[in-house]
Amino acid sequence: MTATATSSPAAEASAPTQLTMAGALNAALRDAMAADDRVIVYGEDVGPLGGVFRVTDGLQAEFGDHRIWDSPLAESGIIGTAVGMAMYGMRPVVEMQFDAFSYPAFEQMVSHVAKMRNRTKGRVTLPMVVRIPCAGAIGGVEHHSDSSESYWASTPGLTVVMPSNPADAYSMLREAIESDDPVVFMEPKSRYWSKAPLALPVTTAPMDRAEVVREGTDVTLIGYGPTVRTALEAADAAAAEGLSIEVVDLRSLSPFDDATVSASVRKTSRAAVIHEAAQFGGYGAEVAARVTERNFHHLAAPVLRIAGFDIPFPSPKLEEYHLPTADRVLAALDTWEWDA
Amino acid sequence: MSLNVEHASVRTLPSEKPLRLLDNAGHAVTGAATGGFGLPNTETLLELYRKMVVARRFDVQVTALTKQGRLATYPSAYGQEACEIGATAALTAQDWLFPTYRDSIALLTRGIEPADILQSFRGDWHNGYDQNAHRTAAQATPLATQALHAVGLSHAARLRHDSIVALTFLGDGATSEGDAHEAFNFAAVWQTPTVFVVQNNQFAISVPLERQTRAATLADKAVGYGMPGYHVDGNDIAAMYAVTSAAVERARSGGGPTLIEGVTYRIEAHTNSDDPTRYRAARDVEHWKRRDPIERLEKFLVSEGALTEAMRTEITDAAEALAARTRDVMTTEAELDPLELFDHVYGRERAALVEQRAALEAEIAAGAFASHEGAAR
Numbered sequence: 001m002t003a004t005a006t007s008s009p010a011a012e013a014s015a016p017t018q019l020t021m022a023g024a025l026n027a028a029l030r031d032a033m034a035a036d037d038r039v040i041v042y043g044e045d046v047g048p049l050g051g052v053f054r055v056t057d058g059l060q061a062e063f064g065d066h067r068i069w070d071s072p073l074a075e076s077g078i079i080g081t082a083v084g085m086a087m088y089g090m091r092p093v094v095e096m097q098f099d100a101f102s103y104p105a106f107e108q109m110v111s112h113v114a115k116m117r118n119r120t121k122g123r124v125t126l127p128m129v130v131r132i133p134c135a136g137a138i139g140g141v142e143h144h145s146d147s148s149e150s151y152w153a154s155t156p157g158l159t160v161v162m163p164s165n166p167a168d169a170y171s172m173l174r175e176a177i178e179s180d181d182p183v184v185f186m187e188p189k190s191r192y193w194s195k196a197p198l199a200l201p202v203t204t205a206p207m208d209r210a211e212v213v214r215e216g217t218d219v220t221l222i223g224y225g226p227t228v229r230t231a232l233e234a235a236d237a238a239a240a241e242g243l244s245i246e247v248v249d250l251r252s253l254s255p256f257d258d259a260t261v262s263a264s265v266r267k268t269s270r271a272a273v274i275h276e277a278a279q280f281g282g283y284g285a286e287v288a289a290r291v292t293e294r295n296f297h298h299l300a301a302p303v304l305r306i307a308g309f310d311i312p313f314p315s316p317k318l319e320e321y322h323l324p325t326a327d328r329v330l331a332a333l334d335t336w337e338w339d340a
Numbered sequence: 341m342s343l344n345v346e347h348a349s350v351r352t353l354p355s356e357k358p359l360r361l362l363d364n365a366g367h368a369v370t371g372a373a374t375g376g377f378g379l380p381n382t383e384t385l386l387e388l389y390r391k392m393v394v395a396r397r398f399d400v401q402v403t404a405l406t407k408q409g410r411l412a413t414y415p416s417a418y419g420q421e422a423c424e425i426g427a428t429a430a431l432t433a434q435d436w437l438f439p440t441y442r443d444s445i446a447l448l449t450r451g452i453e454p455a456d457i458l459q460s461f462r463g464d465w466h467n468g469y470d471q472n473a474h475r476t477a478a479q480a481t482p483l484a485t486q487a488l489h490a491v492g493l494s495h496a497a498r499l500r501h502d503s504i505v506a507l508t509f510l511g512d513g514a515t516s517e518g519d520a521h522e523a524f525n526f527a528a529v530w531q532t533p534t535v536f537v538v539q540n541n542q543f544a545i546s547v548p549l550e551r552q553t554r555a556a557t558l559a560d561k562a563v564g565y566g567m568p569g570y571h572v573d574g575n576d577i578a579a580m581y582a583v584t585s586a587a588v589e590r591a592r593s594g595g596g597p598t599l600i601e602g603v604t605y606r607i608e609a610h611t612n613s614d615d616p617t618r619y620r621a622a623r624d625v626e627h628w629k630r631r632d633p634i635e636r637l638e639k640f641l642v643s644e645g646a647l648t649e650a651m652r653t654e655i656t657d658a659a660e661a662l663a664a665r666t667r668d669v670m671t672t673e674a675e676l677d678p679l680e681l682f683d684h685v686y687g688r689e690r691a692a693l694v695e696q697r698a699a700l701e702a703e704i705a706a707g708a709f710a711s712h713e714g715a716a717r
Contacts, residue, residue: 040499066499072529077488077522084492084506087477090499092492104518111482112489119466119478122684157685180687208688255690 016199022192024166025055025131027200028173029093033063036091039177041068043078043095043131052097053133053192075101079108079130083116086126086182093129093177099146102132106151113182114157126182129173134162135226135276137190137323139316145189146313147277149224152184153253153286160254161207162186164228166196168251171204183207186253188225210257212264216246219333220264220271222287224250227274233326238333253283258290265295272304272332274324279307301336350568354559358603360573361582364631366639375570377582382646388429388577389641390655392421392634395445397659398454401666402444402461406612410670412463415442419575419607420539422633424509425449426580427537427600430588431507438477438490438508442539446509450476454662455669464674483514487523487536494591495532505591507535507584513544515561516552524599528565533591535584536599539574541606546619562599574602575633578640605631678704 019027033039041056047070050057060068071078075096082092096102102109109130116126136145153160159181163169169187176183205211213228214235221231228249235245248264250257265271271291273284284305291303306324314322359375362368368379380388399418406414417424420442428437428446439446447457452469459468460479467478480486487508494506514520515538527534538558542549555561562569568590570583580602587598605628609616616625641647682697703709 072522072525074522074525076519077491077526080485080488080519080522081492081495081526084489084494085496086492087471087489088493088496088500090496107482107519108485108488112485115466116478117687118684120471120684121465121467121680122687124471124478125687159686159688255692258691 014200016197018195019166019198019200020193020195021163021166021169021187022053022055024170024198024200025173025187026057026059028170028177029056029059030062031201032093032174032177033059033067036177037067038089038091039067039093040085040090041093041095042071044071044073044097046070046095051095053187053189055131055187055192056095075103075105076108079105079113082128082130083108083112083126086128087116087124091127091129091177093131096130096132098140098144099132099134099148100143102130102148109152109158109184110155114155117181118157125180127180129176129179129183129185131185131187133189133192134186135188135190136313136319137226137276139319140189141316142313145319147275147308149186149253149275150277150281150283150286153283158182158184158254159208159252160184160186161252162188162225163251164188164191164223164225164249166194166198167202168204168249170198170200170202172207172251174201175207186225190226191229194229205251208252208255208257210248210250210252210260212246212260213249214245214247216244216268218244218268218270220246220248220261220268221329222248222250222261222271222273222291224253224275224283226276227324230274230324230326230329234329237326237330243333250287256286256290258294261287261291262294265291266298269298269300270333270336271299272306272329274306274329276308276323278310279305280310282307304332304335306332350563350566352568353563354557354569354571354601356556356571358571358573359579359583360576361578362576362636362640364575364636366636366643368640374579375583377579377586379578380581380585382641382644384581385578385637385641386646386651388425388581389634389637389647390658391425391429391449392577392637393655394659394662395421395425395448396634397663398448398666399445401663402458402670403608403612405667405670406461411458411461413611413613414444414461415611416606416608417442417445419628419632420541420604421445422577422580423537423539423574423602423604426577427507427509427535427584427602430581430584431505434475434504435588436475436477436490436493436504436506438486438493438506439479440483440486440509440511440514441479441481442511443479443509447474447476447479450474452476454666458666458670459674462670462674464676484510484517484519484523487514488519488526491523491527491530491532491534491597494534495530498533503592505533505535505588507537507588510536510538511544512538512540512542512549512558513547513552514538515558524561524565524567524597527597528567531594531596533594534597535587535591536597537584538599538601540601540603542604543606543610543620545610545614546616548619557601559599559601565599567597567599569599570601572600572602574604575631575636577633577637604633678709
């Protein structure tokens with residue numbers, strides 16, 4: 001739960017209960033569907049099964065198969081039909097099941113979802129949300145652990161967000177569904193079962209803001225989704241050695257919250273970014289470049305990237321060697337000259 | 341409304357010979373060749389004739405303007421007027437059309453102004469008309485992608501209990517795309533009020549139909565999806581209008597989607613940058629010119645005494661007036677604002693775009709594009 005998480009004063013909040021991220025997302029969908037009958041949900045296995053991660057559990061029984069239903073198994077079809085539904089004023093929330101299974105929809109995403117508003121000078125908006133369970137560390141076989149965020153984040157016209165905790169998952173999904181711009185909503189699979197005490201409905205910071213989730217003075221660790229926990233673990237371990245690490249949870253990958261990140265880096269003068277995706281051409285390259293361009297004279301050391309290797313995502317028994325760990329983060333920080 | 345649909349799928353193949361209501365000599369066809377469809381009434385046929393003549397004149401004018409360098413490109417629909425207009429005229433103003441880049445004359449039939457249609461081909465902006473006002477989506481360039489939009493929109497209308505049909509055009513080449521398959525399948529499974537009109541103009545740029553499919557007809561594909569398919573003479577506007585009208589009405593009354601193949605021919609090059617002499621024989625083009633859709637209907641209407649010389653003159657004058665208007669707007673440079681590049685990407689303001697917009701504004705103010713004055717701005 002993030003530092004600024006607060007219960008919405010307007011809505012009647014329930015008593016805090018332990019909720020997983022999957023449960024928080026489920027609640028967000030339920031509340032959004034109850035609040036607005038234009039919100040419809042479809043995708044593969046989202047109906048009676050409740051989704052392979054149970055994010056849509058119980059929703060079809062509650063709202064009926066005209067509000068949430070199983071589509072044919074075709075990702076381009078799911079995104080392409082959602083474009084048409086959004087053109088007609090619906091607010092489709094569609095699921096891609098796994099990162100790597102979103103690739104058949106790439107053309108619809110980059111050629112239409114991203115460009116429709118600009119092409120039509122704002123006459124046609126696409127208020128749709130594409131939910132993509134993402135990243136690894138769940139022991140998934142090939143094609144079940146990809147990190148596709150930089151494909152989407154480098155596409156003008158898309159808004160790309162990734163919550164790291166249950167409170168943000170609820171609040172950011174509600175905000176994404178209410179957004180008139182299309183949102184790629186990435187859900188870190190390894191965090192689906194992470195729990196936090198939540199009183200719903202909860203409203204956290206706006207989804208386009210990064211947040212300082214742990215204050216520190218010596219280093220800024222920048223993470224998003226699954227690597228926020230990695231950064232917090234590294235910060236805990238470093239504190240024992242007298243190193244004060246500040247952790248920034250980006251939350252939004254597009255747009256990028258330069259103000260929050262730069263303010264932190266100017267305070268600590270050192271920054272490193274952590275992600276699971278391969279390093280080369282990965283999202284960390286953009287973070288490092290922006291941080292350096294804007295804060296070069298405040299930096300005591302080069303901005304580091306602690307990322308996945310430049311290899312296809314490994315098989316389940318080898319993924320632990322690939323994924324960034326707190327130890328690997330701390331080892332990377334040790335490569336800096338600390339006397340300067 | 342439940343989305344559970346009856347599982348009554350279609351198992352009858354379309355006719356192997358394209359169904360037609362008027363033969364190439366302009367005689368009304370009778371018997372099995374009509375597929376049981378009746379000839380539209382004379383008033384309707386006269387209106388279709390007028391629309392085709394006006395559209396042909398527009399198309400010829402725009403091709404000429406493109407050769408003069410007034411447009412960046414223009415994909416002509418010369419020879420395909422029966423498909424373009426016969427199908428489009430079957431829609432009401434409340435229905436939606438999802439056109440491709442080749443379907444500019446269909447937009448004209450929807451009442452969209454030439455200046456607005458041609459904004460994109462002139463290079464001013466990617467799209468220039470009001471989609472919602474005309475219930476016509478932006479012309480799609482990526483093949484078959486718009487077919488899924490048509491399925492989604494018409495399904496949304498059905499969920500809302502609105503009596504709206506979406507019609508989308510595809511080319512023969514586009515039927516090879518995955519999105520065509522997904523659109524046909526989603527439409528059939530969901531029983532959406534969608535009409536797919538495949539204009540089989542024989543070539544995908546240079547690649548002939550036999551390199552796209554082993555199916556006897558493109559309409560045959562409908563059977564595999566469990567929807568009705570019609571194989572139609574795409575140069576017979578009476579048939580295209582009658583078959584499409586029936587499909588639109590079936591869709592509107594909850595009967596689900598239809599796939600219509602209109603067999604026609606692209607008389608012009610793919611675009612002005614294409615050289616069709618490299619892939620097709622002049623005699624083939626001549627063969628199809630003798631099967632002209634406008635002449636066919638004209639012969640029929642004249643033989644029926646429905647089309648008088650005075651009417652012909654009036655229609656020709658209207659076509660010429662539109663051509664003149666098209667020339668006028670296309671020979672006047674539009675005022676473009678480069679700063680507008682940043683204004684429509686997102687609804688929510690982005691700091692990065694605000695910064696980049698200011699940077700471009702400063703560059704322009706400093707005279708970086710002074711030599712472009714008049715061309716842009």
